[in-house]
Amino acid sequence: MSEPTGTVTTIPVTGERPGEDYEVLVGHGLLGQLPRLLGERVQRVLVVHPRALRSTGDVVMEELRGRGYQAFTAEIPDAEEGKHVQVAAFCWQVLGQNDFTRSDAVVSVGGGAVSDVAGFVAATWLRGVRVVHVPTTLLGMVDAAVGGKTGINTAEGKNLVGAFHPPAGVLCDLDTLRTLPEHELLTGMAEVVKCGFIADERILELIEGDPQAVRDSQSGLVRELVERGVRVKAGIVSADLRESGRREMLNYGHTLGHAIEHNERYQWRHGAAVSVGMVFAAELARTAGTLADDVVERHRTVLGSLGLPTTYRWDQWPRLLEVMKRDKKTRGNLLRFVVLDAVARPRILEVPDPAILFATYQEIAEGAPR
Ligand SMILES: NC(=O)c1ccc[n+]([C@@H]2O[C@H](COP(=O)([O-])OP(=O)(O)OC[C@H]3O[C@@H](n4cnc5c(N)ncnc54)[C@H](O)[C@@H]3O)[C@@H](O)[C@H]2O)c1
Numbered sequence: 081m082s083e084p085t086g087t088v089t090t091i092p093v094t095g096e097r098p099g100e101d102y103e104v105l106v107g108h109g110l111l112g113q114l115p116r117l118l119g120e121r122v123q124r125v126l127v128v129h130p131r132a133l134r135s136t137g138d139v140v141m142e143e144l145r146g147r148g149y150q151a152f153t154a155e156i157p158d159a160e161e162g163k164h165v166q167v168a169a170f171c172w173q174v175l176g177q178n179d180f181t182r183s184d185a186v187v188s189v190g191g192g193a194v195s196d197v198a199g200f201v202a203a204t205w206l207r208g209v210r211v212v213h214v215p216t217t218l219l220g221m222v223d224a225a226v227g228g229k230t231g232i233n234t235a236e237g238k239n240l241v242g243a244f245h246p247p248a249g250v251l252c253d254l255d256t257l258r259t260l261p262e263h264e265l266l267t268g269m270a271e272v273v274k275c276g277f278i279a280d281e282r283i284l285e286l287i288e289g290d291p292q293a294v295r296d297s298q299s300g301l302v303r304e305l306v307e308r309g310v311r312v313k314a315g316i317v318s319a320d321l322r323e324s325g326r327r328e329m330l331n332y333g334h335t336l337g338h339a340i341e342h343n344e345r346y347q348w349r350h351g352a353a354v355s356v357g358m359v360f361a362a363e364l365a366r367t368a369g370t371l372a373d374d375v376v377e378r379h380r381t382v383l384g385s386l387g388l389p390t391t392y393r394w395d396q397w398p399r400l401l402e403v404m405k406r407d408k409k410t411r412g413n414l415l416r417f418v419v420l421d422a423v424a425r426p427r428i429l430e431v432p433d434p435a436i437l438f439a440t441y442q443e444i445a446e447g448a449p450r
């Protein structure tokens with residue numbers, strides 16, 4: 081059985097009702113903590129992981145079997161291919177064929193795509209069973225595994241079907257990041273930068289201070305960024321699980337970002353698309369006259385220092401606008417964006433006039449007439 085090496089940071093998340101609080105653990109060698117997070121009554125566990133993470137999935141299975149659980153596995157397609165209703169149906173079939181009851185549980189092992197679909201499976205099986213997330217990407221640790229948003233994509237857009245279903249716990253074992261390619265680490269950093277702009281300026285200062293250490297997943301800096309990102313998210317979802325207000329701020333950069341992902345048929349990583357979306361939102365706030373020039377440029381500098389994209393194709397605007405209409409923040413025909421008045425001062429901006437959006441897109445698009 082594995083034991084933690086070094087200190088374990090525990091970040092609490094408050095649920096809506098008594099008994100729904102949970103912990104996010106950050107550290108090294110944490111897999112042995114799974115039984116504590118699963119709780120006492122669980123007998124059967126379904127471990128959901130993509131093919132690419134088979135060896136980590138196997139370690140988790142062994143850990144569970146060693147502790148007396150009946151462990152089953154559902155190996156699913158990689159990345160966004162996994163966020164499909166047929167993949168959820170496959171998992172429901174495995175649960176059904178192995179007699180999973182309401183006192184059994186699901187464990188996700190993988191990036192945000194895996195926690196989203198496995199969380200959705202847990203939310204829907206018997207109308208809800210426990211789920212514990214073991215995120216293996218930076219993005220999964222700081223964002224997707226925390227807060228209980230679960231979901232799958234449809235042909236019309238991203239995350240259009242889903243449920244709020246908070247986990248029973250989250251294990252951020254930094255050892256799992258050792259095999260994560262640099263591109264995945266850096267696209268995950270986009271969500272960390274997001275937390276910096278909406279809530280915690282120290283995150284921006286840390287990245288600006290040492291862009292090289294940001295690229296080393298085992299550095300103390302990355303650990304601090306993970307913990308700060310989780311604290312931002314934990315604070316917000318503890319106050320507003322169902323996104324009736326404050327939680328919308330976590331969608332900074334996502335209105336255009338999701339449209340770009342959809343337009344690219346998910347060949348762009350989520351974080352890369354959100355990076356462009358944040359620059360767009362910053363320019364929108366400048367157009368609205370509320371955000372200072374230096375903060376807008378800071379978006380380009382900090383995201384650019386991480387090798388993240390800050391522009392997108394000019395000729396795609398009509399398609400992006402179509403997809404943005406289905407964003408979850410839209411009300412009727414009114415598009416709503418998260419914008420900043422300053423660092424750590426986010427708010428909603430309603431934009432009834434598409435001409436304003438078009439003019440703003442001109443500021444970020446490559447190949448735009450100027
Ligand atoms: N529910 C939420 O609150 C929330 C928040 C943010 C993002 N998301 C969702 O998360 C998804 C993006 O997550 P992501 O960036 O983690 O992408 P991902 O889950 O698609 O994983 C990216 C790639 O990294 C590989 N990988 C994962 N862990 C690895 C490891 N340790 N070593 C080597 N390779 C590894 C995966 O196999 C995959 O190819 C999107 O679908 C996004 O919508 C959800």
Ligand SMILES: O=C(O)C(=O)C[C@@H](O)[C@H](O)[C@H](O)COP(=O)(O)O
Binds near residue numbers: 327328
């Ligand atoms: O947790 C949230 O709330 C977020 O908005 C976090 C986002 O980073 C994340 O990508 C989320 O999945 C977006 O959700 P959606 O409701 O816009 O589909």
Ligand SMILES: [Zn+2]
Binds near residue numbers: 223271334350354
């Ligand atoms: Zn996101």
